[in-house]
Amino acid sequence: MAKGEIRAIIGPNGAGKSTLFNVMTGLLPPDCGQVIFNGARISGLPPHRIIRRGIGRSFQITNIFPRMSVFENVQVALFAMHRKNRDSFSAARKFGGIEEETLFILDEVGLADKTNSPASVLSHGDQKRLEIAISLASRPMLLMLDEPTAGMSRFESRSTVELLKKIAAAQGLTLIFTEHDMDIVFGISHKITVLQQGTVIADGTPEEIRNNPEVKRAYLGEEILD
Ligand SMILES: Nc1ncnc2c1ncn2[C@@H]1O[C@H](COP(=O)(O)OP(=O)(O)O)[C@@H](O)[C@H]1O
Ligand SMILES: [Mg+2]
Numbered sequence: 001m002a003k004g005e006i007r008a009i010i011g012p013n014g015a016g017k018s019t020l021f022n023v024m025t026g027l028l029p030p031d032c033g034q035v036i037f038n039g040a041r042i043s044g045l046p047p048h049r050i051i052r053r054g055i056g057r058s059f060q061i062t063n064i065f066p067r068m069s070v071f072e073n074v075q076v077a078l079f080a081m082h083r084k085n086r087d088s089f090s091a092a093r094k095f096g097g098i099e100e101e102t103l104f105i106l107d108e109v110g111l112a113d114k115t116n117s118p119a120s121v122l123s124h125g126d127q128k129r130l131e132i133a134i135s136l137a138s139r140p141m142l143l144m145l146d147e148p149t150a151g152m153s154r155f156e157s158r159s160t161v162e163l164l165k166k167i168a169a170a171q172g173l174t175l176i177f178t179e180h181d182m183d184i185v186f187g188i189s190h191k192i193t194v195l196q197q198g199t200v201i202a203d204g205t206p207e208e209i210r211n212n213p214e215v216k217r218a219y220l221g222e223e224i225l226d
Helices: 019-023 045-051 071-083 088-094 099-110 125-136 154-171 180-189 206-210 213-220
Strands: 006-010 055-058 141-147 175-177 192-197 199-204
Touching: 006 019, 006 180, 019 141, 019 175, 045 055, 055 125, 071 099, 071 125, 099 125, 125 141, 125 154, 154 180, 175 199, 180 206, 192 206, 192 213, 199 206, 199 213
Parallel strands: 006 175, 006 192, 055 141, 141 175
Antiparallel strands: 192 199
C-alpha cells in the first residue's frame, strides 16, 4: 500500500479478511511470508509493539467499555499510549493535555455532544464511531477497520464512511477496511484487493476490479457491476 491510500479488502464470508487483519496486527503469526511496515518487518512482533509502530485497528465485533463514558473510553486509550512513553508528560503537554486531546478526537468523529453518555447507551453507529476514536488515540499512520459499518443503517454507513474519508485526508492517514456494501467500496477506495479462500484473486483500482472477469464470476455477481 502507498502512504495515504484508501484500500478495501473484499471477499465472501470466510475469505480470510479478518484473518489478514489479525496477521497484520500481530494477533496471528503468518505461516509463511512477512508483514513489512514502513520498510521494517513487523511480523513476529507482539500486537502492542505493532500499535506503537503506527498501526491502529478496530475489530469486527464492537470492542468498547460499556459502563464507562464516551469520554473515558478515549481517555483510557490515550493514557495507555502516553504512559508507556518515557516522555509521557511532555507528550501530553504537547497535545495540550490528555483531556483536550480526548475532546479533539471525539470532535473529529462527531461525538463531541455525547462525551458524558455511558458508552452502552449509544446507538450502534455511535459505538462504531467511538471505536474509531479509540483507534485514533494511538495516532496511527495506518488505520485498519474491520467492517466499520456492520449493522448500520444505510444512512449511518454513508455518514461514517464520509467521516473516515475526511479524517484520513486531514491526517494523511492510510486506511484499510473491509466492507460488504459495494457502493461504499467502489465510492471511497483508491485500490481494492479481492480475497477468496485465503488467496488474493485480484488487486487494482476500482475500474480494474469492476472489469475483472474472475472477480465478476467468483464473487461480485455480474449484475452488481454492470
Ligand atoms: N489463509 C488462510 N488459510 C487457512 N485458513 C484461513 C485462511 N484465512 C482464513 N482462514 C480461516 O477461515 C475462517 C474465516 O476467516 P475470516 O478471516 O474470519 O474470514 P472473513 O473475515 O473474510 O469473513 C477462519 O476460521 C480462518 O481461520
Ligand atoms: Mg471478518
